[in-house]
Amino acid sequence: MSLDIGGELVLAGILIIYITTVVKGKLKATIIFAFAVLLAFLLHIPGHVLLDMRFFEILTILFSLMILAGVLKRGVFYGFILRFFNKKQLDSKKILIMVAVTSAILSAFIDNVLVVYYFVGLLFAYAKEVNIDPKPLVYTTIIVSNLAALGTLTGDISNIVLGVWRGYSFLTFVQKVGLIALISTIVAIIYMYYICKLESTNIYVVEKDLVSKVVESEITHKDSKIFFYYGIVVLIITILGMPLSEILGLSLSSFLGLIAVAILFLGGEHMKEVFEDIRWEYFLYLIGLLIIMKGIIYSASTEILTELTKPLLSSPYSVFFTSLIVSSIIDDVELSVIAIPVLTQLHAGDAAWWALILGSSFGSALSPLGAYSNILALSQFSGYKSKDALKDFFKFSIPPVAVGIIVSLILFNLGFFGDI
């Protein structure tokens, strides 16, 4: 087996993806994008191969979700939710549960990276204000978001990439993995409720004014309330519309693109701020990864990679466990762009693809390094990569993920995802 220049370059790209796992945020996006561009140039990949319709569908879905998340953020949506729970005079434990439920619902429909990104900052402020340990709140949000996101095509970037690539619809996702996502999310919430000790042994009743203070500090715009109601209406339309669009014969990307333009158009001059909130570097990151994926397909490296990974991807079970382990170390979307060419080359059946989707999502929820959003959120704790911090996170993540894995394996065994 010999490597040609194309194969070597692509493998170097994959190595970069691994190495840059330790680099966070914008710099990572920069490195991946820059490398991908050089790769495309050196491999002479034609423009129409790089930028096909699937590429645009993925970017349109992501753009639309970012616009929606931006409107919710500007409306201090999460802050108002927190204040609403507090008005009900809930104690901190119950607030934790409500936060988990909210994160789960939102993550199922909006990309979980965005939910975690916008919610965690507020939770830190809230925990600081009421003088409690933020870890349970933050861990719960991360784990529940990752698990709930598994259930829909729009819940996670890797789902978007894999779903669009395979041509799976929103409803197919819900039918196939919705139940597993629901069960593991419920288990996660119940588990969190019992193990969380927000304020040592005491149940801490939060004063109403303190939460209001946190929310007020978040309100930077005089029209936050308008954004809030606007965001709620748009969110409901989107949630109802995603499954309906398919019945109406619209593709998900077309429907979401339409929603995004409608949000921007009807929102008038305020939308400039929503535009500013879009995390454009994430587009660069994703574009870079998609280009690397095309590089793998276009060069001889698919065959090399297939040869190298064949033992690990020979059956849906091995795909499931391999993706579970790998995506607990690297971001699941990074795993997806490497796995897609290999599984395509192997002519893998549906079961293997669902195994990849499930395995990579569980991997993201399992480890603090499993997703871009996890790293982003946890980097606010000092020493978040220390041994103790990892142990702490695993204490929260292993039981619910284990339940999800067991349910998945039972369904695989029953042939729910197709022939094994």
Place this chain on the structure above:
Amino acid sequence: MMVKERSYSTLLFILGLVISYYLGYLQGLGILTEGQVKATIVFAAVLVMIATEYRHRTVAVLSGVVALWLLGIVSAKKMVEAIDFEVIGVLFGAMIIVLSMEKAGFFDVVGDFIARLPVKSPFAMIVIFSVTTAVLSAFLDNVTTSLFMVPIALAIAKTRGIRPLPLLYSLAISANIGGMATLVGDPPNIMIASAVGFSFNDFLIHAAPMSIISLTISLVLTYFLFKGEIKEKTLVKRIKKAEEVAKEERPQRDIYLLVVSTIFFLVLLVLFILQDYIKIKPGESAVIMASLVLLLGGSKVAKVLQSIEWDVLLFLGGLLALVGGIEHTGLLSLLAQYIVEVTGPNAFNIVSLVLWLSASLSAIIDNIPVAAVLIPVIKEIYSVIGTDAVWWSLVAATALGGIVTPISSVPNIIVYTSLRREGYHLTFTQFVKYGMLFFTVNLITINMYLIVRYGFFRL
């Protein structure tokens, strides 16, 4: 204010009705198809939204794309195929390199250099500033150039007792004119180059002379128009040195990034010049050089990503899709045929019409949509008259259109607001008066240049 807005909307509504009625009439005559009528209404609505700033220009364009798709005029696939990634690539790559140079303190270096020049004559200073701005605008983004040159110019005007109006006005004109000179000077140039296949060198040979002529004419006009102001000295403020004032608004210099970005910028220029020999398209060269800057530029490049004007890239992509969709209906081909019918196949008439019409449109609307819609039309016209002059007239027109009003281009906005902030009571009408003078004189000169250069007098 409300009454004014209401009458404005009523006027637009009536205008819309009249246009719709006329389009319906043309459809009844069998001149336009139903799809063409709908496409015209959609495009007109987008242009009105952009011109009146009813919605953010990117939102307006994206709405137009969605409308074309929803009305079943063009498929999404066709519109996506119409996006010219060569154009996006050049703009994106150039943006990254220019922003890296900016973050590294490139303009700070230029400002310091000018401030140290031992020039005493105010007009000489105006010439130095104008030429520097024009040269920078030819290679870098003219918005960035103006943003950095204006505070430096103001600081120097204060410390040397020069009236700021001629200096700053000339700076705005030069920023617009400088953009005409090269392929990367202005987004319409990139679009034209990509559509026609013009190289960087083609621009240097054909467009740069127009830019030099325009700049010379403008400097002469500046001298005669602002003679009194140039000679009149203001109170010299020696509270702070020019360098200090300029530095207050400058980022800290990052020598490493400055060296890296400048080297790759120069390599990019070389690649552009050698384009015909090495067969690498400008878009590819720009994105590759930008990627190298991102890879090797150090930690500060993360800030560059934040400053990229993503909405401009999205606007341009959306606009290309929209115009591609409209082109698909055959509407632009009809328009081209109509122009040729009106003017006859006379190259001189057509080139002059394109020059004056597109310059006037660019004075009212952003020059990017003007170029986007005129490129397919001129392609059709070109197949009839076969002279490149028609393209160079479009290049000149889109640049010169920017000098008319305070809101015709971003450099004008920057200069106009800076002057007013400095307490200079330059009214909108006054600015337009100056602008119209410069616009008319420059267009006449360029028209004459095109006649002489491309030999229309022999026709």
